[in-house]
Amino acid sequence: MTVDRSRLPIPGEDRPFHFPRIVRRSLANGLELRAVRHRSVPVVSMVLLVPGGSSVDPDAAHGLVSMTAGLLDEGSRGQSALEIAERVARIGGDLDVEVGMDAVAIGLTTLDRFFESGLELVHEIVTAPNLANDDFNRIRNLRLERLAQMKDHAAAIAERAFARVLYGSHPYGHLSLGSEPALTAMTVDTVRAMHAALFTPAGATLVIVGDRSENQLLDRASAMFDPWRAAASTMTIDRAAGLTPPPATPLAALAVIHRPGAAQSELRIGHVCAARSTPDYSRLLVLNAILGGEFVSRLNLNLRESKGYTYGVRTGFNLRRGIGPFVMQTSVGTDVTGPAIHEALAEIHAIAADRLATGDEVGQAFASLSKGYPRGFETAGQVARSVAQLALHNLPDTYFEEFVPRLAQVTADDVSAAARQYLASAKMTTVIVGDLDKIHGSLAGLGLGPHHVMAAETQ
Amino acid sequence: MQISYTKRTLSNGLDVIVHEDHQLPMVAVNVWYHVGSKNERPGRTGFAHLFEHLMFEGSANHDHGYFPPLQRAGGLLNGSTNVDRTNYWEVVPTGALDLALWMESDRMGYLLPALTDQKFNNQRDVVLNERRQNYENRPYGLAGVAMSAAMYPPDHPYHWPTIGSAEDIRAARLDEVREFFQTYYHAGNASLSLAGDIETAQAFELAERYFGGLPAGPAVDRVRVDARLKESATLVLDDRVELPRLYISWHSPAMFAEGDAELDIVADVIAHGKTSRLYKSLVYERRIATDISAYQLSREMGGMFQVACTASAGIALPELNSAILGAIVELANGGLTSAEIERGVAQTEAQFIYRLQTIGGKGDQLNAYNTFAGNPGFFDADRQRYFDVTSRGAAAAVSRWLINAPSVSLSVVPKGRRDLALPGAAEVQVS
Numbered sequence: 001m002t003v004d005r006s007r008l009p010i011p012g013e014d015r016p017f018h019f020p021r022i023v024r025r026s027l028a029n030g031l032e033l034r035a036v037r038h039r040s041v042p043v044v045s046m047v048l049l050v051p052g053g054s055s056v057d058p059d060a061a062h063g064l065v066s067m068t069a070g071l072l073d074e075g076s077r078g079q080s081a082l083e084i085a086e087r088v089a090r091i092g093g094d095l096d097v098e099v100g101m102d103a104v105a106i107g108l109t110t111l112d113r114f115f116e117s118g119l120e121l122v123h124e125i126v127t128a129p130n131l132a133n134d135d136f137n138r139i140r141n142l143r144l145e146r147l148a149q150m151k152d153h154a155a156a157i158a159e160r161a162f163a164r165v166l167y168g169s170h171p172y173g174h175l176s177l178g179s180e181p182a183l184t185a186m187t188v189d190t191v192r193a194m195h196a197a198l199f200t201p202a203g204a205t206l207v208i209v210g211d212r213s214e215n216q217l218l219d220r221a222s223a224m225f226d227p228w229r230a231a232a233s234t235m236t237i238d239r240a241a242g243l244t245p246p247p248a249t250p251l252a253a254l255a256v257i258h259r260p261g262a263a264q265s266e267l268r269i270g271h272v273c274a275a276r277s278t279p280d281y282s283r284l285l286v287l288n289a290i291l292g293g294e295f296v297s298r299l300n301l302n303l304r305e306s307k308g309y310t311y312g313v314r315t316g317f318n319l320r321r322g323i324g325p326f327v328m329q330t331s332v333g334t335d336v337t338g339p340a341i342h343e344a345l346a347e348i349h350a351i352a353a354d355r356l357a358t359g360d361e362v363g364q365a366f367a368s369l370s371k372g373y374p375r376g377f378e379t380a381g382q383v384a385r386s387v388a389q390l391a392l393h394n395l396p397d398t399y400f401e402e403f404v405p406r407l408a409q410v411t412a413d414d415v416s417a418a419a420r421q422y423l424a425s426a427k428m429t430t431v432i433v434g435d436l437d438k439i440h441g442s443l444a445g446l447g448l449g450p451h452h453v454m455a456a457e458t459q
Numbered sequence: 460m461q462i463s464y465t466k467r468t469l470s471n472g473l474d475v476i477v478h479e480d481h482q483l484p485m486v487a488v489n490v491w492y493h494v495g496s497k498n499e500r501p502g503r504t505g506f507a508h509l510f511e512h513l514m515f516e517g518s519a520n521h522d523h524g525y526f527p528p529l530q531r532a533g534g535l536l537n538g539s540t541n542v543d544r545t546n547y548w549e550v551v552p553t554g555a556l557d558l559a560l561w562m563e564s565d566r567m568g569y570l571l572p573a574l575t576d577q578k579f580n581n582q583r584d585v586v587l588n589e590r591r592q593n594y595e596n597r598p599y600g601l602a603g604v605a606m607s608a609a610m611y612p613p614d615h616p617y618h619w620p621t622i623g624s625a626e627d628i629r630a631a632r633l634d635e636v637r638e639f640f641q642t643y644y645h646a647g648n649a650s651l652s653l654a655g656d657i658e659t660a661q662a663f664e665l666a667e668r669y670f671g672g673l674p675a676g677p678a679v680d681r682v683r684v685d686a687r688l689k690e691s692a693t694l695v696l697d698d699r700v701e702l703p704r705l706y707i708s709w710h711s712p713a714m715f716a717e718g719d720a721e722l723d724i725v726a727d728v729i730a731h732g733k734t735s736r737l738y739k740s741l742v743y744e745r746r747i748a749t750d751i752s753a754y755q756l757s758r759e760m761g762g763m764f765q766v767a768c769t770a771s772a773g774i775a776l777p778e779l780n781s782a783i784l785g786a787i788v789e790l791a792n793g794g795l796t797s798a799e800i801e802r803g804v805a806q807t808e809a810q811f812i813y814r815l816q817t818i819g820g821k822g823d824q825l826n827a828y829n830t831f832a833g834n835p836g837f838f839d840a841d842r843q844r845y846f847d848v849t850s851r852g853a854a855a856a857v858s859r860w861l862i863n864a865p866s867v868s869l870s871v872v873p874k875g876r877r878d879l880a881l882p883g884a885a886e887v888q889v890s
Contacts, residue, residue, distance in 0.1 A: 003669055005520040005569075009561050011532045012554030015484035015656065040482055041815050082743065085733035089802045092809020111809055138746060145749045145772060148701040152598040261699075263595035264588070295526040305524070308584030311592050331592040364531045371533020371552050378483055379816040 017374040019400035020383050022390075023214035030202030031225055034387050035217040036209045038380045042112035044210035045380035046221075048122055049388040051203050053100040054178075055171035055242035055322070058235075061186055063143070063178015066099040068131075068194045070139055072106065073097065075130035084125065091117050099176040102242055102321045103392050104198070109381050112210060116220060119208075123224045126199055136188040147180055154266040154331070154433045157257055157456050162268040162431045165251045165454075166325055171241040196233035201225070203239065205391035209380040242322035246272045250429040252452035254443065258436040259456075265337040265434030269344055270327035271427040276319040276393045282406045283418035284317045289365035290357050290415065291315050291348065292328055296364070299328065299347050309333060309340045317422070321393065326423065334435055338442025341430055345446075348428070352419035362412045370404045462821050464835050465659050469667060471675040472647030476825045476835045477662040478654040480818055486655035488559045489548040489822035490567070491830050493650075494643035496623070497542045497616035497682050497760065502630075505586070505623015506639045508540040509631065512582040514547060518562075519569035525562060532558055535819075540621050543759045544830060550819050553656045556665065563651075564669040567644065571637055579633050587629070590622050598700045601889045602767075602871050605696050606708055609867045609887065610763060611686050617760065625890065645676025650829045654822035686710060686761055691865040695884035698871050702749060703879040704769040705776045706869040707783060711764040711860045714757035714831055720844035721856035722755040722764050724803045728795060728853075729753045729786060730766065734802070736786050737768070747774045747782075759831065764860060775879045776870050791857040794850030807845040811838070 020036040027033065057064050073088075073095060074081040088095050091114035096107045106126060110118040150156040160175050167173030206225060208217045250271065274284065285293075292299035292315025303309045313330035328348065332340040351357060377383050377400075390399055430448060432439065433456075443451050464478045496507050515525040515538070529536050532555035538547040547566075551559045594600040604620045611618040651670065653662045688710060712718040729737050730753035741748040753766040768779045795803075814820050828837035869887070870880035877884075 002672070003561065003564070005561075005565065008521060008528055009557035011552070011558055014533075015553050017484050041812050043812060043816065082734055082739060086798075086802070089732055089734060090805050092805045092812075094809075094813070109813070111812060138743070141746065141771070142742075142749055145702060148772070149598065149749075152699050152701055154596055263591040266596075294530055296524065296530055301524075304585055305581065308581045309588070311585055311589035331588070331596070333588055333591070364527070368530040368533060371555075372530075372535060373533075374483055374552075375485060375533075375535060375550060378818070381816075 014371060020377060020387065022387060022397040023218065024397070025218045025222065027201065027222060027226055029226065029228055031228065032205040032391065033218055033221050034205060034207045034391065035214040036383050036387060037211065037214055038209045038383055039211050040380065042211060043109060043380050044112050044115045044118065044208065045109040045384040046107065046118065046122060046206065046208045047384045047388040048106045048126060049205045049207070049391055050104045050199055051102065051392065052198055052237060052239040053103045054174065054176035055101045056198070056237045056239055057171070057174070057178070059169070060182065061190060062174045062182040063176070064186060064190060064194050065104065065198065066176040066178060067140065067143065067183070067186065068191050068198065069097050069099050069104045071131055071135060071191060072125040072129045074135040074139060075132060076125045077128045078130065081135060087121060093118060093121070101172055101176070105388060107381070107384070115210060119220060119224050123228070127228050129195065131188060131192050131195060133188045136191060140183055140186065143177060144180060144183055147177060147183070151456050154259065154262065154264070158266045158268050158431055158433045161255060161257055161433070161454055162270070162327065165255050165429050165431060166246065166270070166272050168247050168251060170244060170246045172246065172320070172322065172324070193233050193235035196231040197235045197237045200230035201228045202230065205388060207384045207387045207391070209384040209387070242320060244322065246323050249427065253429055254446070254448040254451040255429065255431045255454050256436050256451045257433045257454050257456050259433055260435055260437065262334065262433070262435045264331045265334055265432050265439060266331045267341065268327055268329050268431040269341070269348070269428060270325050271424060271429055272323050273317055273326040273422055274319055275323050276321060278319065280418050280422070281319070283410050283414045284422060285369060285407065286362055286365045286410045287351070287357065287415050287418050288315055288317055289369055290361045291351050294368060298351065299344060302343055302347060303330065303340060307343065309336045313344070334438050337432065337434060337439040338446060341446055345425070345428065348423055349425045352416070352423045357412050357415040357419070359412045362410065362415055366407055366410065370407055373404060462815065462825060462838055464825055466829070466835050467663055469646065469671050471671065471673055473670050474650040474829055475663060475666040476650065476652040476829055477657070477659045478652070478821055478825060479657065479659060480654060480821070481656050483818065484553050484656050485550055485818065486553055486556050486653055486657050487548065487550045487818040487822040488556070488563060489546060489652045489654070489826050490563055491650045491826040492545045492644055493648050493679065493830055494545055495541050495543040496619065496621040498643060499616070499619070501614055501619070502627060503635060504619040504627045506631065506636060507545055508621050508623060509582065509586055509628065509636065510640065510644070511538045511540045511545055512586060513574060513578065514538065514566050514570065516578045516582065517573045518565040519572040520565050521562060522573045525566070528558060529562065534559065542617055542621055546823065546826065548819065548823065556657065560665055560669040564673060567646065567649065567670065568673040570644070571640060574633070574637065576633060579636065583628060583631065586622070587625060590625055590628070594622065599698060599704055599871055601698065602696065602704070602706055602869060605694065605887045605889045606706055606765070606867060606869055608889070609692055609694055609869065610688065610708055610710070615684055615686050616682055617686065617758070642677065643679060646670060646673045647675040648679045650826045652822040652825045654825065655818040682760065684760060688865040688867065692867045693881050693884045694867065694887045695870045695872060695877060695880040696887050696889065697874045700871060700873050702769050702772065703776050703870060703872040703876065704767060705779050705881070706765060706767045706871070707780070707866055708763050708765040709861050709864055709866045711755055711762035713761050714759060718856035718860060719755065719757050719762060721848050721853045722860065723757070724795070724845065724848050725790060725853050725857055726753040726755050726764070727803060727806065728799050737783065741768065741779065741782055747771050748779055770879070776881055780868065780881055787857060787861050791854055791862045794854035800848065800850065803848065804846055807842065811842050
């Protein structure tokens with residue numbers, strides 16, 4: 001049979017996909033358990049989600065939550081960091097401690113036959129870390145050196161400056177790693193106090209995904225975590241600190257971090273935008289896909305495929321428990337920095353003004369977001385992280401099933417309304433990390449007013 | 460554990476490998492072309508990677524971008540290039556399998572009629588941006604380029620980086636690029652795997668329908684060039700970095716050759732995780748380094764074993780150098796401990812199983828084994844190589860490849876801080 005090459009084949013119907021069924025259990029100590037049976041390779045993944053990430057760092061101790069979380073696997077119950085590492089290695093474990101702005105997530109993936117050992121390990125490092133002074137000093141020094149190295153990394157400098165310009169002293173205004181003065185002033189006592197205050201069973205959620213019955217997964221987890229009790233702490237933390245409204249206006253509309261001789265200009269453009277709880281979440285997903293969320297988005301087709309200014313450009317609505325930012329990120333040739341910013345701002349403006357999203361674009365975005373959706377549930381680790389996100393944002397267990405039907409309701413008018421409401425050209429900040437001497441001339445023509453020169457390390 | 464599969468070769472030489480897994484209503488389509496930057500010539504570098512870009516820009520019967528129809532169908536797609544091979548893949552909902560095969564076969568058979576100056580010039584700019592972003596504007600980003608250049612003579616195919624030299628990319632001409640495509644991108648030099656929600660019989664039928672009529676293409680001569688370092692070299696590169704870093708590289712066994720698995724385990728024992736010998740001694744105990752890594756880079760024509768170590772503030776690289784060389788001598792003399800072997804086996808087993816978690820991972824693995832071992836079912840044999848590693852075997856591999864062999868040391872130091880480099884280092888220029 002020959003192939004008809006006069007036109008592309010039209011995709012057939014989607015086959016049905018069953019989203020993970022979540023089984024819940026609550027422990028007396030307040031810990032919430034979630035289990036999902038996942039039939040694939042003999043692997044178990046677990047995520048312990050503790051709400052309150054870097055946004056609960058005390059004002060004078062930026063980096064404390066991350067430092068505390070980072071010390072969890074540096075020794076526990078009297079065993080050294082090396083002994084803990086050896087135990088992880090012997091079960092072929094992949095242990096990962098992630099500190100976000102809203103939560104700390106401790107993840108472990110291991111082979112099914114090591115499930116019980118893995119569970120014990122996670123329990124132990126969270127509830128009984130040594131938090132020894134010597135380990136604290138060692139990890140602090142490594143982090144100070146990492147902060148020093150970030151000064152050479154254009155993307156890291158841009159991230160840090162962008163957060164600072166948008167959020168100022170708001171809890172979302174600093175990176176989880178913290179700052180040099182804060183780390184230097186920190187003591188192991190504050191780490192211990194933070195550990196006792198932050199790592200409590202009440203409010204936390206443990207998600208377990210593997211090829212065993214949900215009840216068996218839950219029984220093992222209950223037995224292990226049931227005795228966990230919150231410790232007394234000298235520190236009071238506010239897990240809702242991120243919910244404070246961010247500043248209405250950014251520190252600057254155009255900020256430059258001068259990097260003499262830089263091979264490219266690293267760019268961030270955006271503004272504070274919305275919380276994850278916004279009822280317009282589905283609309284924002286579609287808007288983002290059209291504007292800059294995918295390879296075929298307007299921004300990428302313009303800046304990369306048409307102009308050749310960049311290797312790639314992306315946008316995202318980084319929605320959090322509190323108000324998160326809209327951000328566009330890219331790295332462009334030094335000589336085209338001005339034109340690239342001009343084009344980017346024009347595209348962002350146009351989708352809310354004179355080139356509104358078309359029905360075809362919305363159809364394309366919907367198809368790509370919905371038809372590819374099951375791909376996010378392929379591995380036990382992906383399922384565990386997705387279920388943990390539901391817990392963080394207080395979303396129902398039926399969320400995955402409802403995702404596509406909700407998305408299907410979004411119309412072109414909805415997307416335009418969302419663009420007008422959530423993309424504000426007047427509030428837009430542009431951060432550039434690049435060679436100011438070379439790009440200086442092209443900035444004036446942008447109409448963004450005078451540029452504000454920042455240092456690479458903003459506190 | 461094993462990846463079950465069926466393999467057939469079409470009359471035009473295209474290998475087709477099918478693996479069924481109905482967990483997800485999706486299929487991973489994966490095409491490997493047995494061409495990489497090692498098939499390029501000095502002065503004409505970066506072509507294989509440039510094609511990885513041009514292959515998404517349209518073909519004769521679909522002269523538009525490749526992303527819109529596939530993304531619209533819910534597909535995820537990309538490609539990658541290294542010294543030895545290039546792959547193109549998409550994971551699509553089962554209903555879009557015909558679409559994916561139509562498109563993959565169209566660019567295999569009919570790319571050149573759609574390749575215009577305009578597309579070529581645009582993607583050349585994109586690649587130059589990629590090079591600046593990922594190499595030139597990144598701390599230590601040019602170290603790998605400098606190391607390959609020092610390890611291999613200028614006419615050796617591993618001398619230049621896969622991204623190519625900026626000068627060559629600028630000078631590339633469309634007719635040369637066309638000729639490169641005609642030489643390497645055809646059914647006889649490719650391997651197609653279909654993994655996921657598909658019946659085996661139907662998969663072969665579809666493969667035959669879309670690819671069966673494409674020409675085999677000219678036979679491809681495999682590149683085989685031996686490389687040996689005549690003597691050790693000590694080099695220094697100034698970079699925009701805060702902390703100096705030392706790289707030490709040796710020539711090592713080719714992929715799947717004797718000693719390859721041993722050196723892979725040795726790399727883990729030296730530098731993977733806190734319990735590794737050098738992390739423990741340099742980062743954990745003595746605190747003179749902030750990080751350490753080591754790997755055995757297995758490649759078709761020959762491998763490269765490399766250790767990289769970043770100094771803590773105030774530490775000069777000679778101190779790290781003697782510690783690293785000392786650990787290597789210890790391994791040559793004493794081999795591995797039983798705890799190290801046990802750990803190596805546990806981690807190997809886990810890593811092999813983790814690779815089977817996705818249909819995309821399995822499809823790519825089947826093509827890798829088919830292309831490099833001539834057998835998609837090499838999974839068990841590959842894993843067995845690691846289980847068979849002994850203390851004595853590891854010691855022998857270290858002696859042969861790392862002790863009694865020349866090496867290249869590269870100090871990357873902050874501008875103006877040559878005093879931190881190894882003594883007598885010669886300056887290298889990279890761009």
